[in-house]
Amino acid sequence: MSPPGLVIAAPASGSGKTIVMLGLLRALAGQGVRVQPFKNGPDYIDPAFHRAACGRASFNLDSWAMEPGLLDAITARGSDADLMLAEGSMGLFDGVAHAGASGTGATADLARRMGWPVVLVLDVSGQAQSAAATALGFARLDSALPFAGVILNRVASPRHERLVRAGMAAAGIAVLGALPRRADLALPERHLGLVQAVEHPDLDGRIDAYAAFVGAHVDLAALRAAAAGHLDTAAGTAARTDPPGQRIAIAQDAAFSFLYPHLLEGWRAAGAEILPFSPLADEAPAAEADLVWLPGGYPELYGGTIAAAGTFLAGLRRHAETRPVHGECGGYMVLGEALVDKSGAAHRMAGLLGLVTSHAQRKMHLGYRRATLKAPMANVAAGARMTGHEFHYATIVSQTDAPLAEVTDAEGNAIAETGSVRGRVTGSFFHWISTA
Incomplete structure (x- = not known):
C-alpha cells in the first residue's frame, strides 16, 4: 500500500x-x-x-x-x-x-x-x-x-x-x-x-x-x-518524462520560475544535467549546454533589468546560432523583440523571435491547452501532441514568425496563441505539462 x-x-x-x-x-x-x-x-x-x-x-x-x-x-x-x-x-x-x-x-x-x-x-x-x-x-x-x-x-x-x-x-x-x-x-x-x-x-x-x-x-x-x-x-514505472535535451541550461530567478516540478525532476531522473543560471544577475547560459530553456514567471516586472543584462542576452543569442532555445510564457516574451510593461514603457528583449507583447492593455488568457507541434521544439519532434496550461495577461502586439503548434482549449476550440518558431528558437504561451 x-x-x-x-x-x-x-x-x-x-x-x-x-x-x-x-x-x-x-x-x-x-x-x-x-x-x-x-x-x-x-x-x-x-x-x-x-x-x-x-x-x-x-x-x-x-x-x-x-x-x-x-x-x-x-x-x-x-x-x-x-x-x-x-x-x-x-x-x-x-x-x-x-x-x-x-x-x-x-x-x-x-x-x-x-x-x-x-x-x-x-x-x-x-x-x-x-x-x-x-x-x-x-x-x-x-x-x-x-x-x-x-x-x-x-x-x-x-x-x-x-x-x-x-x-x-x-x-x-x-x-x-x-x-x-x-x-x-x-x-x-x-x-x-x-x-x-x-x-x-x-x-x-x-x-x-x-x-x-x-x-x-x-x-x-x-x-x-x-x-x-x-x-x-x-x-507508474512505465511513465517517462523524456528530457528535451541532455544538458539543459534553465533560467531560475524571480523573473523565471514557472516550470512544473515533475518535469524538472523527471528530466534529472532520465539522466539530463540541469544547469541553472540567472538572467536578473546577468548570467549567460552555460556554454556547454545543448538547450536553453526560459520558463515563465514575471519578466514584465523586470523589463529594464533584463534589457540591460548584456551578458545574458549576448550568451542567449550566441547559443541560438547553433543550438535550440525555448521559452514558455514569460520566457517566450523575453525571446521576442520587445516587452511593453504596464506603464507603457517598451523594453528591448533578445530579438530571437519577431514577437512584441504588452501588459499596458491587460487581457487574461487562462485555461488548459492541447498542442500539436508543427515544428520541432528542441528534441521534441514535429507532430508531437502535448498538454499544457496557459495563464497570463499579456497581449500580442505583433508576431511575425511561423506558428509553433496548432493549439486548442480543453473543449477543442482553436486558440490564436500558437507560439512561434524561427530557426532553432521556439516559444509558446502554454506551459508544457505532458506529452501524449
Whole structure:
C-alpha cells in the first residue's frame, strides 16, 4: 500500500486552504511526520511554498493533463512518506466537465482516484448553523468521494464556533478544527496568484506563524487518523518524462520560475544535467549546454533589468546560432523583440523571435491547452501532441514568425496563441505539462 493521504479542499478559491495547507505541512513536519505535498491542477506557484513549509519537493497532479501512468509515477515519489497531503484547486468540484466525471482536472476527481479523503476548509463568516448545509452538500454530492470532515475558517467568536459545530453535529459532519478570524495571516497576491515564495523576505517566519495557528486550532491526531490510501499499481514505472535535451541550461530567478516540478525532476531522473543560471544577475547560459530553456514567471516586472543584462542576452543569442532555445510564457516574451510593461514603457528583449507583447492593455488568457507541434521544439519532434496550461495577461502586439503548434482549449476550440518558431528558437504561451 502507498502512504495514506488527504486532500485539503474548499468550496471556492479564497476560502483559506493555502494557509491551512502550509500550516499543516510545517506543524506535522515539526512532529517528525514525513509529509509529501502535492498540488491539484496546473498551479505554478503553490508547490514552491509547499517545499518551503516541509522541506520536500511538491508536485502537481492533474487528471486532465496527465495520463494515469504519469499520475502514478508522480505519486510514487512520495512512497517513503508517512502521509500524502494534496492541496486542491478552486472549488472541490470545479473542472472542465460535470461533477462526477473522470479526467476533469477537478480536485474531487483526484480524491476519488487516489482514495484520499477530503478535508473541506469552510469559510463560515456570515453564517452559523447554515454552514452545515454547505458542508453536507459537498459531502453527499458524489457518493464515491471519500469525505473526512471540515476545518472551519474565519470563526468570529467562541459562541459562533459553538453554533457552527452544533449544525455540523446535527448533519453528521466531523469538525477537525476551527480557525479564528485572523486577517494578519493573509498571503500577498498579484495578478497570477500569490506572490512567489522566493520574493518573501521572511517566508520561514510566516510559515512558522501558520503552523502555530493551525496547530493550536486543528486536531492533528484526528486529521492523520482520517487519512486513507489506495493500492499502488507498479508505482507508474512505465511513465517517462523524456528530457528535451541532455544538458539543459534553465533560467531560475524571480523573473523565471514557472516550470512544473515533475518535469524538472523527471528530466534529472532520465539522466539530463540541469544547469541553472540567472538572467536578473546577468548570467549567460552555460556554454556547454545543448538547450536553453526560459520558463515563465514575471519578466514584465523586470523589463529594464533584463534589457540591460548584456551578458545574458549576448550568451542567449550566441547559443541560438547553433543550438535550440525555448521559452514558455514569460520566457517566450523575453525571446521576442520587445516587452511593453504596464506603464507603457517598451523594453528591448533578445530579438530571437519577431514577437512584441504588452501588459499596458491587460487581457487574461487562462485555461488548459492541447498542442500539436508543427515544428520541432528542441528534441521534441514535429507532430508531437502535448498538454499544457496557459495563464497570463499579456497581449500580442505583433508576431511575425511561423506558428509553433496548432493549439486548442480543453473543449477543442482553436486558440490564436500558437507560439512561434524561427530557426532553432521556439516559444509558446502554454506551459508544457505532458506529452501524449
